[in-house]
Amino acid sequence: MKVLKFGGTSVGSPQRMKEVCDLITDGQQKIVVLSAMSGTTNSLVEIADYIKKKNPEAANNVINKLSSLYVQHVDNLYEDKSHAEKIHTYLQGIFAHLHNLTTEDHTPSLEKEILAQGELMSTNMVTALLQERGVKVKLIGALHFMRTDANGEPDQSYIKKHLKDILAQHPDYDIYITQGFICLNHEGHTDNLQRGGSDYTACLIGAALVAQEIQIWTDIDGMHNNDPRFVQGTQPVRQLNFEEAAELAYFGAKILHPTCIQPARYAGVPVRLLNTMDPSAPGTLIDNHMQWGTIKAVAAKDGITAIKIVSSRMLLATGFLRKVFEIFEVHKTPIDMVTTSEVGLTLTIDNNSRLALIVEELKKYGTVEVDTDMCIVCVVGDLRWENVGYESRISEALAQIPIRMISYGGSDHNISFLIRATDKEATLKALSAKLFQAKA
Ligand code: ADP
Ligand code: ASP
Ligand code: MG
Numbered sequence: 001m002k003v004l005k006f007g008g009t010s011v012g013s014p015q016r017m018k019e020v021c022d023l024i025t026d027g028q029q030k031i032v033v034l035s036a037m038s039g040t041t042n043s044l045v046e047i048a049d050y051i052k053k054k055n056p057e058a059a060n061n062v063i064n065k066l067s068s069l070y071v072q073h074v075d076n077l078y079e080d081k082s083h084a085e086k087i088h089t090y091l092q093g094i095f096a097h098l099h100n101l102t103t104e105d106h107t108p109s110l111e112k113e114i115l116a117q118g119e120l121m122s123t124n125m126v127t128a129l130l131q132e133r134g135v136k137v138k139l140i141g142a143l144h145f146m147r148t149d150a151n152g153e154p155d156q157s158y159i160k161k162h163l164k165d166i167l168a169q170h171p172d173y174d175i176y177i178t179q180g181f182i183c184l185n186h187e188g189h190t191d192n193l194q195r196g197g198s199d200y201t202a203c204l205i206g207a208a209l210v211a212q213e214i215q216i217w218t219d220i221d222g223m224h225n226n227d228p229r230f231v232q233g234t235q236p237v238r239q240l241n242f243e244e245a246a247e248l249a250y251f252g253a254k255i256l257h258p259t260c261i262q263p264a265r266y267a268g269v270p271v272r273l274l275n276t277m278d279p280s281a282p283g284t285l286i287d288n289h290m291q292w293g294t295i296k297a298v299a300a301k302d303g304i305t306a307i308k309i310v311s312s313r314m315l316l317a318t319g320f321l322r323k324v325f326e327i328f329e330v331h332k333t334p335i336d337m338v339t340t341s342e343v344g345l346t347l348t349i350d351n352n353s354r355l356a357l358i359v360e361e362l363k364k365y366g367t368v369e370v371d372t373d374m375c376i377v378c379v380v381g382d383l384r385w386e387n388v389g390y391e392s393r394i395s396e397a398l399a400q401i402p403i404r405m406i407s408y409g410g411s412d413h414n415i416s417f418l419i420r421a422t423d424k425e426a427t428l429k430a431l432s433a434k435l436f437q438a439k440a
Contacts, residue, residue: 295390348376
């Protein structure tokens with residue numbers, strides 16, 4: 001069995017939905033994970049924001065706009081009136097529900113309920129389209145098997161058990177459709193796997209079933225060697241090792257959700273990135289194979305804060321690092337990069353929500369300095385230390401960029417630089433020119 005995920009753009013219009021249906025009806029049994037139509041989750045976030053600002057009128061305006069857009073989509077989606085009617089009625093129910101929520105007090109739970117509606121709508125629309133075409137299709141609700149635990153991490157044994165049970169109860173279908181992104185939390189309330197989380201859903205399903213392959217269908221021909229939103233002339237990378245892909249996703253390559261590769265890697269299920277706009281293009285294969293001797297790609301992660309602790313007293317004394325790291329652990333704030341010296345330690349985080357509390361506690365150990373609006377740029381490929389030359393080429397590319405911190409040697413695949421966010425574009429361009437275009 002294969003698991004295929006189609007992102008927002010891939011289901012972003014009636015025409016695209018029809019093309020997805022053409023693509024997936026090849027007679028082979030598969031699970032299809034769908035995102036919300038592009039733009040929908042952003043509109044839902046806007047609705048939740050207006051509710052938070054106690055502006056139900058503005059929230060209702062956004063709901064009305066979204067609702068008329070969906071009416072148009074449905075009018076252009078089905079040949080058969082009865083399918084169109086059925087989906088119109090279903091969507092009316094969703095929009096009535098959203099209108100009702102605008103008078104409620106904003107809570108994280110309410111926000112998640114609102115955000116879940118996009119994937120519920122797209123999956124119902126595509127399922128009805130396949131039914132209209134006579135395909136043996138079953139819509140399986142993600143809220144029946146996708147769940148996170150008390151730490152907010154996917155509960156993989158729960159997911160496996162419940163998904164397998166559902167499939168065993170409904171064995172005779174060619175296509176199973178489900179929602180990406182949405183899940184239940186450990187208390188049984190609607191939650192999600194963070195923005196871009198449909199990739200994660202697909203990889204969790206693929207891992208749970210030890211699928212033959214996980215395919216992430218999007219609007220570009222695979223992982224490019226640099227961020228195409230900032231650098232012109234980027235090229236697709238045809239193969240990545242799981243670890244390389246995990247580093248690129250975590251350090252900002254938007255084509256993949258930051259943590260989606262891990263479950264596929266542990267289950268040993270290959271992931272293929274494919275282009276819905278050009279289905280025959282080869283895309284990128286992510287698997288266990290490691291191509292030594294090349295630099296594969298560059299990515300950048302914004303919103304980084306660097307925290308420096310300088311202590312004359314106890315730095316590098318036994319237990320000091322543990323005490324510092326524990327502060328971050330207690331505040332559930334992951335650390336991305338770390339560098340140490342005899343008198344100081346700098347580390348970076350990407351979540352500032354507990355920054356003030358963390359800094360207060362760190363002050364016990366020395367002077368604390370904070371730099372916000374930083375960016376991590378990471379170069380991924382064969383970066384084993386025995387290989388000479390790569391670091392110097394990378395450093396040459398960055399000769400004009402002020403570098404706050406460098407991390408190298410944590411794995412064989414990555415070298416990361418902390419720079420000012422304002423230098424990001426120049427850094428990405430300089431790296432492409434030195435590492436990739438020079439080769440062409
Ligand atoms: P989807 O809605 O299908 O999940 P996303 O917008 O999340 O699609 O991801 C695809 C986009 O990721 C591309 O259109 C591209 O702009 C962006 N992107 C950023 N970095 C890369 C990269 N290194 N390779 C390919 N795409 C990238
Ligand atoms: N619809 C969600 C988002 O826009 C999840 C996804 O598309 O992967 O973030
Ligand atoms: Mg995405």
